[in-house]
Amino acid sequence: MAIREFAERGADLELVGIQKRFPGFTAIEDLDLKIPAGSFFALLGPSGCGKTTTLRLVAGLEEPTQGRILIGGNDVTSTRAHERPVNTVFQSYALFPHMTIIENVAFGLKRRKIGDAMAKAHEALKLVELDHIAQRKPQQLSGGQQQRVALARAIVNRPALLLLDEPLGALDLKLRRQMQLELKSIQEEVGLTFLHVTHDQEEAMTMADTVAVMNKGAIEQMGAPEELYELPRTAFVANFLGQSNLFTGPVVSTTEAAITIEAAGARIIVPTARAQRHQGEVTVGVRPEKVSLHTEAPVADADRNVLGAGRVVDVSFSGVSTQYLVEIPGQGIVTVFAQNIGFGPVAGLGSEVWVSWAVEHGFGLEDEPSEVRFQDDASTSSLAALHREALVSELEEH
Amino acid sequence: MAFAAFSTAEAQPQAQRKRSPIALLLLLPGIAYLVLFFLTPLVSLVLTSLQAPSEIGDIGVYDYAFNWQNYVDVVDQYWPHILRSFGYALVATVAALVISYPLAYFIGVKARRWPLLQSLMLVLVIAPFFISFLLRTLAWKQILSDESFIITSLKALSLMAPDAHFTGTPFAVIFGLTYNFIPFMTLPLYTTLERLDLRYLEAGSDLYASPFHVFRKVTIPLSMPGIVAGTLLTFIPAAGDYVNASRDFLGGPDTR
Numbered sequence: 001m002a003i004r005e006f007a008e009r010g011a012d013l014e015l016v017g018i019q020k021r022f023p024g025f026t027a028i029e030d031l032d033l034k035i036p037a038g039s040f041f042a043l044l045g046p047s048g049c050g051k052t053t054t055l056r057l058v059a060g061l062e063e064p065t066q067g068r069i070l071i072g073g074n075d076v077t078s079t080r081a082h083e084r085p086v087n088t089v090f091q092s093y094a095l096f097p098h099m100t101i102i103e104n105v106a107f108g109l110k111r112r113k114i115g116d117a118m119a120k121a122h123e124a125l126k127l128v129e130l131d132h133i134a135q136r137k138p139q140q141l142s143g144g145q146q147q148r149v150a151l152a153r154a155i156v157n158r159p160a161l162l163l164l165d166e167p168l169g170a171l172d173l174k175l176r177r178q179m180q181l182e183l184k185s186i187q188e189e190v191g192l193t194f195l196h197v198t199h200d201q202e203e204a205m206t207m208a209d210t211v212a213v214m215n216k217g218a219i220e221q222m223g224a225p226e227e228l229y230e231l232p233r234t235a236f237v238a239n240f241l242g243q244s245n246l247f248t249g250p251v252v253s254t255t256e257a258a259i260t261i262e263a264a265g266a267r268i269i270v271p272t273a274r275a276q277r278h279q280g281e282v283t284v285g286v287r288p289e290k291v292s293l294h295t296e297a298p299v300a301d302a303d304r305n306v307l308g309a310g311r312v313v314d315v316s317f318s319g320v321s322t323q324y325l326v327e328i329p330g331q332g333i334v335t336v337f338a339q340n341i342g343f344g345p346v347a348g349l350g351s352e353v354w355v356s357w358a359v360e361h362g363f364g365l366e367d368e369p370s371e372v373r374f375q376d377d378a379s380t381s382s383l384a385a386l387h388r389e390a391l392v393s394e395l396e397e398h
Numbered sequence: 399m400a401f402a403a404f405s406t407a408e409a410q411p412q413a414q415r416k417r418s419p420i421a422l423l424l425l426l427p428g429i430a431y432l433v434l435f436f437l438t439p440l441v442s443l444v445l446t447s448l449q450a451p452s453e454i455g456d457i458g459v460y461d462y463a464f465n466w467q468n469y470v471d472v473v474d475q476y477w478p479h480i481l482r483s484f485g486y487a488l489v490a491t492v493a494a495l496v497i498s499y500p501l502a503y504f505i506g507v508k509a510r511r512w513p514l515l516q517s518l519m520l521v522l523v524i525a526p527f528f529i530s531f532l533l534r535t536l537a538w539k540q541i542l543s544d545e546s547f548i549i550t551s552l553k554a555l556s557l558m559a560p561d562a563h564f565t566g567t568p569f570a571v572i573f574g575l576t577y578n579f580i581p582f583m584t585l586p587l588y589t590t591l592e593r594l595d596l597r598y599l600e601a602g603s604d605l606y607a608s609p610f611h612v613f614r615k616v617t618i619p620l621s622m623p624g625i626v627a628g629t630l631l632t633f634i635p636a637a638g639d640y641v642n643a644s645r646d647f648l649g650g651p652d653t654r
Contacts (some may be wrong), residue, residue: 003614081603082612094601107615153605352650378524 010038010193011072011160013058018067020053027053029217031067035210040194042208044201048216051197052091060084060197072160083113087154088163094139100177101125101149103217104135108157124156125149127186132277144175150288155186162187168203173285173353180207201241206231213237233276235367236284240376244285245334245364251279258359268362270306275364283365289337293324294354295347297391301315305362307331308354315345322346326353487570487637490575493584494632495625497576498583500622505584506591523584531578535647538574539565542648558597574642579635583628590624 018031028050035041043051056062058069060081067348068077076084087108095104102121109117125131128148147167154162164183168176184207187194189358198204204211205225212222213236220226221237238244249263258269261282270284286305298306310328322345324336334355338346347353447468449450449460472478501523509516526534541548542564552558575580598620602612643649 059604061604080609081600082606082608086604088601088604090597090601090604092593092597094597096598096601096616096620098622107602108609111606156604300577 010191012037013072013161013193013195015054015058016068016070018054018057018069019065020050020062021065022129027193027217028057028064031218032188033212033219035195037072037193037194038191040184040196040208041212042196042197042198042204042211043214044198044204044211044241044353046199049214052165052239054214055088055195055197058341059086059088059163060175066363067170068105082233085160086163087157087159087161088165089147089154089167090148091165091167091169093138093150093167095146095149095153097138100135100137101130101141104138104149105134105153105156107153112157116391118352118366121152121156126273127155128152144171144179147171151183151186155190160191161193161195164194164198166198166200168198168200176203191349204239211241213240215240229287231274232285232365233366235285235365238285238363239367243288243335245288245291246283246285248281248283251282254278255299259364266307266331268307269359270364271360271363274360274362276366277364281368284362285365286357286362287336288323289321291334291336291355291357293326293336293338293346294356295351297354298356301356303359304356306354306356306358307334309352310334312347312351312353315347315349317345324353326355328355437653444558479570482583483637483643486572486575486643487633487639490572490579490636491629491633493572493576494579494583495629498580498587498628501580502584502587502591507589507594507596509590520588523588527581531645533642535574535641538577538649542573565648566645566652568652570648571643574648575636575639578639579632582631582635586627586631587621587624590627591623594620595626 013033013035015031015033018028018033019026020028031050031054043054045051053062054283057064058071060076060079061084064077068075070076071085071176095101096107102125103125106117106121109120114120122131122134125134128151130145130148130152133141133145138149141149150167165167168179171179180203183194188191196204196208205228207333208225210222211228212218213228219346221233228237232238232241233246235244235246238246246265247261247263247268249261249268250318251259252262252267253260254272256272258271259267259275259278259282260267261284262268265283268284272278275282275284294308297308298304307328308326310326310331311329312324313333314323314325317340318322319340321337321339324338324345324347326334328334336355445462446460448462448466449459449468450463450465452459452461455461463616493582505516505519505523509519540546543549544563544565549558550565553560553562558564594617598616602616603609607615640648645651
């Protein structure tokens with residue numbers, strides 16, 4: 001493959017039936033993925049889900065056990081890393097410590113014998129606003145600066161495909177926000193295909209056009225960030241991408257428009273179009289910010305699901321919003337995010353409340369319910385709530 | 399300003415640390431040792447080298463003097479030997495580097511996944527030190543002597559001229575020097591290569607460098623400390639070595 005030229009534009013990436021086994025474990029089971037040219041694609045997943053392995057396979061740093069990798073329609077499976085029109089921004093940055101910043105940035109250009117390497121390298125450094133430190137060594141730079149140099153070193157080559165391996169992980173929150181915006185604008189400016197690997201769901205959602213949630217070596221769900229967030233198909237996605245309140249029960253009635261499940265005596269209605277399964281035991285859910293808190297029993301309304309009464313077991317204030325944990329007998333703990341429109345919490349600890357949400361905001365999952373049940377138990381917030389509850393009752397006894 | 403928060407310089411306070419008297423006290427035995435056993439003999443040696451023959455005493459009696467002419471005489475009379483020493487040492491150092499680098503690379507990089515193999519190979523590199531290098535060199539003299547199995551076989555196969563010798567040639571001396579100093583080259587190379595961050599090599603190949611270029615542009619510069627240390631540890635003692643070149647060992651009348 002000719003890589004002496006700059007890529008005119010981003011290229012498609014296609015993974016076909018990829019499997020990767022390491023001695024002792026399988027990192028990727030069977031992965032099919034197509035990333036259209038010019039898109040900003042995020043692979044999101046917890047550590048150990050196989051996302052970094054996927055990236056290394058695309059970069060040519062690992063060989064797949066099975067399957068094919070196509071970049072811009074060309075099969076690159078058997079080519080080596082240096083022959084692929086791909087560049088990576090490594091998690092560790094991996095800036096060469098024995099070279100100056102400008103030598104680092106010009107490295108790829110010189111290897112490809114592209115003319116005017118130095119001028120182009122300076123241009124790339126200007127893009128990340130670091131041209132004034134071109135003569136320094138990497139160890140003299142701060143983490144944020146190194147990150148931007150690593151980015152410049154990759155994009156200066158105009159690769160058809162740019163791979164980002166959690167490059168913002170080492171930055172503090174404010175700098176990370178700034179870099180996210182910069183990356184996004186660079187991607188739009190140069191029109192390259194970006195494949196971004198991250199475990200930070202917020203980062204994936206703010207930056208990417210398409211997010212694929214990966215779990216245990218396979219893609220659970222893929223789509224636009226809004227789509228994934230508003231309509232998660234599995235409990236894993238529902239809880240990894242934001243939080244969800246999940247309820248499981250048998251379907252008691254199905255109509256054209258909605259299905260109704262009965263969960264511990266309460267009826268929960270979900271639009272048929274937003275439910276993956278329409279019979280048997282079904283898990284349905286709703287996002288905590290879609291749920292409203294009522295201090296008095298709300299008037300029955302066909303368009304709203306109401307649960308309650310329950311008891312507030314935890315109130316935590318986080319500035320923009322307040323998170324309430326409401327324990328509803330039979331349903332477990334329901335999380336509610338309420339915008340702090342007024343001052344102070346709407347309901348105090350221990351007060352009796354009802355929760356409700358619009359039917360249209362609910363979603364139904366495709367998981368077998370048995371897989372789901374464990375997921376909720378281990379979440380930190382519910383553990384904290386239980387702990388707090390125990391403490392409160394202990395105090396009351398004394 | 400936000401970037402400044404990451405600089406390591408600020409993370410570590412650069413306050414001037416006062417030298418504590420205890421540290422100086424702890425240094426004292428070391429300094430005393432060096433003065434007594436290193437500096438004193440060195441000065442004594444320099445002074446001796448400047449002595450002149452005694453004018454009144456017997457032959458072989460010398461007086462302290464500042465006879466710089468001694469050095470001129472040495473260079474004047476022995477320059478072919480000095481040059482030869484450096485020449486042999488240079489060739490032996492290059493040969494040791496060429497042999498040791500792949501060996502150290504294998505032990506330090508390729509064998510990382512098998513720590514047991516790594517330790518075993520390191521032991522094998524150092525194990526010859528169980529036997530004095532004099533004995534080992536003598537053993538090589540036997541192995542490479544004219545009547546030895548190797549040389550007679552080579553001659554039988556017409557790979558060596560019937561009247562050729564191995565011992566006593568410059569080649570044998572360089573062979574001996576290389577053999578004896580390989581551990582001194584391998585160990586410093588191993589210590590740098592063992593710490594070599596392979597992610598730099600991956601970054602190199604990601605940036606279109608072929609394996610050869612990655613080696614030349616990344617691996618070699620990053621292992622430079624080991625190359626320098628190994629070269630110094632080999633070249634300097636090899637230049638001063640007289641055993642391998644001696645006619646009692648691998649040398650001959652022309653290799654002194």
